[in-house]
Amino acid sequence: MKRTLPIVILIVAVSVVLMFLGLSTGRSAGTVGIASGVALPGFSTSAPNPEQALNNFLLDVQRRNWDRAFSSVERTSDTLNEQAFIQEWVGSNGGLRSFSSLERFDTRPLHATNSEAQMRARLHWSTPVGPVEDVRDFHLAHRGDTWKVIWDETPKPNVPAQIVPVNYLRWDLVTGTAGEDWGAHNVDAPNVRIVSMNAVDSAEGAVVMGEVVNEDTIPAFVNVNATLVDGSGSAIDDESSFDKILHVLLPKQVTPYRIDFPHVSLSKVKNVRMDVKATLVPASSDPVIGVMNQKLETDAQGHSVLHGELLNESGQTVNIPHVIASFYDNSGKVVWVSDGYVEQALVPQSTESFAVEIPQSVAGKVQNFHVVVNQYSLQKS
Amino acid sequence: MTQNESYSRPIPLLAIVLVSFDANFHIFLASHYAHHWFNPWNEKWFAGFSQTTYPPLTHQWIALVSNVAGLKMGYMLVQLVGVLLLPVGVFRFARIWVDDRASSYAALGSIFLGALAFLIYQAGQLATITSAALYLNALPYFYDWSAQGSGRALVKGVAVSWAAAAAHHVTLIFGTVLFAGPVLWVICKDALDGRTKGSVAASVSRAVLFAVLVGVGVGVVLFPYWMTLIQHPIHQIPIPHDSRANFLLNSITAINYFVIPYGALILALPFIVIRGASVRRLRPLLFGFWLTLIFGLGGTTPLPRWLLGRAFEVLTFERFTFWATLMAMPIVGLLAVELLDRFRAKAAVALSLAAVATVGAALAWLTANPYRPAATVNVNPVIAFLNRDGHDAYRYLTLGFGSELAQVSTYTNASSVDGDYNSARLLPEMTHYGSAQLTNAKFYGSAGMASLRAMLEHANRYGLKYVFVHDSYYEPLLTFVGWRKTETFGNGEITAWSKDDVPPAHRIDSDAIPTAWMGLLWGTLPIGVSVLAIFLVILLPARQPARKAIESQREISEPARDYVA
Numbered sequence: 001m002k003r004t005l006p007i008v009i010l011i012v013a014v015s016v017v018l019m020f021l022g023l024s025t026g027r028s029a030g031t032v033g034i035a036s037g038v039a040l041p042g043f044s045t046s047a048p049n050p051e052q053a054l055n056n057f058l059l060d061v062q063r064r065n066w067d068r069a070f071s072s073v074e075r076t077s078d079t080l081n082e083q084a085f086i087q088e089w090v091g092s093n094g095g096l097r098s099f100s101s102l103e104r105f106d107t108r109p110l111h112a113t114n115s116e117a118q119m120r121a122r123l124h125w126s127t128p129v130g131p132v133e134d135v136r137d138f139h140l141a142h143r144g145d146t147w148k149v150i151w152d153e154t155p156k157p158n159v160p161a162q163i164v165p166v167n168y169l170r171w172d173l174v175t176g177t178a179g180e181d182w183g184a185h186n187v188d189a190p191n192v193r194i195v196s197m198n199a200v201d202s203a204e205g206a207v208v209m210g211e212v213v214n215e216d217t218i219p220a221f222v223n224v225n226a227t228l229v230d231g232s233g234s235a236i237d238d239e240s241s242f243d244k245i246l247h248v249l250l251p252k253q254v255t256p257y258r259i260d261f262p263h264v265s266l267s268k269v270k271n272v273r274m275d276v277k278a279t280l281v282p283a284s285s286d287p288v289i290g291v292m293n294q295k296l297e298t299d300a301q302g303h304s305v306l307h308g309e310l311l312n313e314s315g316q317t318v319n320i321p322h323v324i325a326s327f328y329d330n331s332g333k334v335v336w337v338s339d340g341y342v343e344q345a346l347v348p349q350s351t352e353s354f355a356v357e358i359p360q361s362v363a364g365k366v367q368n369f370h371v372v373v374n375q376y377s378l379q380k381s
Numbered sequence: 382m383t384q385n386e387s388y389s390r391p392i393p394l395l396a397i398v399l400v401s402f403d404a405n406f407h408i409f410l411a412s413h414y415a416h417h418w419f420n421p422w423n424e425k426w427f428a429g430f431s432q433t434t435y436p437p438l439t440h441q442w443i444a445l446v447s448n449v450a451g452l453k454m455g456y457m458l459v460q461l462v463g464v465l466l467l468p469v470g471v472f473r474f475a476r477i478w479v480d481d482r483a484s485s486y487a488a489l490g491s492i493f494l495g496a497l498a499f500l501i502y503q504a505g506q507l508a509t510i511t512s513a514a515l516y517l518n519a520l521p522y523f524y525d526w527s528a529q530g531s532g533r534a535l536v537k538g539v540a541v542s543w544a545a546a547a548a549h550h551v552t553l554i555f556g557t558v559l560f561a562g563p564v565l566w567v568i569c570k571d572a573l574d575g576r577t578k579g580s581v582a583a584s585v586s587r588a589v590l591f592a593v594l595v596g597v598g599v600g601v602v603l604f605p606y607w608m609t610l611i612q613h614p615i616h617q618i619p620i621p622h623d624s625r626a627n628f629l630l631n632s633i634t635a636i637n638y639f640v641i642p643y644g645a646l647i648l649a650l651p652f653i654v655i656r657g658a659s660v661r662r663l664r665p666l667l668f669g670f671w672l673t674l675i676f677g678l679g680g681t682t683p684l685p686r687w688l689l690g691r692a693f694e695v696l697t698f699e700r701f702t703f704w705a706t707l708m709a710m711p712i713v714g715l716l717a718v719e720l721l722d723r724f725r726a727k728a729a730v731a732l733s734l735a736a737v738a739t740v741g742a743a744l745a746w747l748t749a750n751p752y753r754p755a756a757t758v759n760v761n762p763v764i765a766f767l768n769r770d771g772h773d774a775y776r777y778l779t780l781g782f783g784s785e786l787a788q789v790s791t792y793t794n795a796s797s798v799d800g801d802y803n804s805a806r807l808l809p810e811m812t813h814y815g816s817a818q819l820t821n822a823k824f825y826g827s828a829g830m831a832s833l834r835a836m837l838e839h840a841n842r843y844g845l846k847y848v849f850v851h852d853s854y855y856e857p858l859l860t861f862v863g864w865r866k867t868e869t870f871g872n873g874e875i876t877a878w879s880k881d882d883v884p885p886a887h888r889i890d891s892d893a894i895p896t897a898w899m900g901l902l903w904g905t906l907p908i909g910v911s912v913l914a915i916f917l918v919i920l921l922p923a924r925q926p927a928r929k930a931i932e933s934q935r936e937i938s939e940p941a942r943d944y945v946a
Binding site (some may be wrong): 003004007008011012015018022023038039040056096099101103126127128129130131173219221223225238239240241242243245262277279281309319320322325374376378 | 393457627628629630631632635654655658659664668671675678680681682683686823826829830831834837838839841842854855856857858860861862863865880881882
């Protein structure tokens, strides 16, 4: 019995010490996309400095603890209600942000005094089309014994109801049997041609890019495949254009394409075998998305970026716009193809800005560019 | 096996186990044995994988029973046998430490463990439960042989241990340290006290002989497994699992992996520690329990990471909590005895309520927790689609199906590039990313979606033509990368997407395909040792129970008076 107390104390003490050590190294984890609770009472961190305050705030946003997140901000106007606050984070109208989850974030101070601080957060979102990075600046203020995030985002105004006439071209496909597989129709494939091809080395590997045109009078569903062949005639790798192409091509429409071969050096490649597959599909030229105010600029970090705006000229919401830009040198050769997804939905008759980056190695050669817009609409899916 | 079986509805009470996370996975593996008993190469997942990556005993028993009762009933019956073996094992294990009365309460209590309900109804860890039950039954033989030199105990203990390993190797590996360690410790104590046959050295020598026989046997019985592991060590990027999180920083995780599995046992923790510390004989058990409990806390403490190294990122830790609750049961049995002796009917009512509340909370949590298995999807139209018009000439992928993926795979002839068993994956599109099943890609964030993108990029390479979507989250990606929606099932609940230029699937060459003789070993030894164990236990009854050590424990609890379970 005389050993009972020491053993009990030892077990309890070691357990507590291990838990304390675990707090300094442990992860709160939580499955992405699932609200994953809060720290147990007594284990949540206070906000004695702006870094911790912003971290706590973003952690609540990440876990979708909206009440806690909203209570930790200081509003600049009473019109900024919790609903608008939530919508700012989760998006609206079925845009890409609506599908996204905040996976992680990095914060760093830009400027700080005893009463105010300016912080920059790099937000890493997980989305259906791949990771999206977002840089956002936050203003924090010292209130009492804690720091608060100042929330001054103004909600977007609601667009008044309006009628938009639609008179765009549309091609329907009438088949003999309903049970036929898609793509197995007894009609000739549309006449689609690769009009240019350029193979270059990039930091990630070899890249094959160019343009494809639909020369037919019917719409085509297009995929471009490329096989790299070495000196002995053996295939090194084969890849496809994947999402770096406009798959549905209307008659006479041109699309850029880019095919990446990660970890393959062009020096080993003797030949590139190109293969374009086209299938007849129903299609519509609606929604029409205009590309405006395009300009090549250098951003604060020294990257060359093509900025512009998309205008939805039709009457239906484009939930996820996808911008594909081809860049040409002075001889008209395609020297790069970039793409980017727009996070906000494009509601009818509205604009959203876009930006696609160009690698530094080709930025100097670019003389011209051409932008096409792919889109995903819930109504059409 | 007929297609019609998928439409059959088993007994509803038992059928709850079928909606657990892993139930369809076990049924899928069993289905392969039902059709190809001696060929462990299964082409239905990952464009081909070897079932020698998972100990086969429970699946082979399901396959055998399925010939009479069907796969689902087979699963439920094997699960039932595992659950029935558990209180028997707890009773026999508890008798090493406490008297018969406390042991009987321990056995009774084990049926109501929240951790058991969690593993059966939420996780569906058939193999872990069965193996733990077998292992607990083997440990008293280990004690009897080491302490008393009983030859019958040696033979039976070794055979039951082999069967436990054939059900689940991980249980045996960790059980050696966590369960057998305290038993060996108490054998040494008994030897020092002169309660064993021969000296300490003799007892330890017998224990070593037991361990060697078990080790060699497990090496032989699971030989194809070890060969596969050596040939293809698990080098894949670690996959996140919430059981590795710090429970103090996440209330949902704490409830899921601590409060629900322990249930009313949380109230007994002070008694377990104090009584375990105050009685010399119980100290090894207390230490084993404490270590297992700490492991079960996952990333709440750094100890598991320190001790396991990289294995920490491979293992899941809910099984440690299950083992911890099992190890606590002998001391909990003592608590029940003391409460019943002191408070009689009031204690009986309180203990009954605590037991029922623990199981009730675990069952209620099935519908309340955010990690619950997804509602059952009617996958029959998908199965019918794949089995008609030559669609099975191509591979397919499901998105948003959760564990129903395994159900589709069980009843279709077509092959998938996805699968629900992480350790069997060899395709680089999966092993190079920190995510598990493609069907659940979104829950693994960017890593999961990157893995899915990589697989879709190589659709032509694998003959991947069809994608079935049960979650509109994935539709934008499919639209942008060249798939088109072609069919809709169940009023839009599931949509079928197709890619036009995909060639028919061809067999993917792999150096992981087991040889014919390995298939023969795999089809005979694991099931053989289980049959051997059954016969030995029946044909060689114990001449005398291991009483010496137990009868010396009279000071722990008074003899039974009332309420003997």
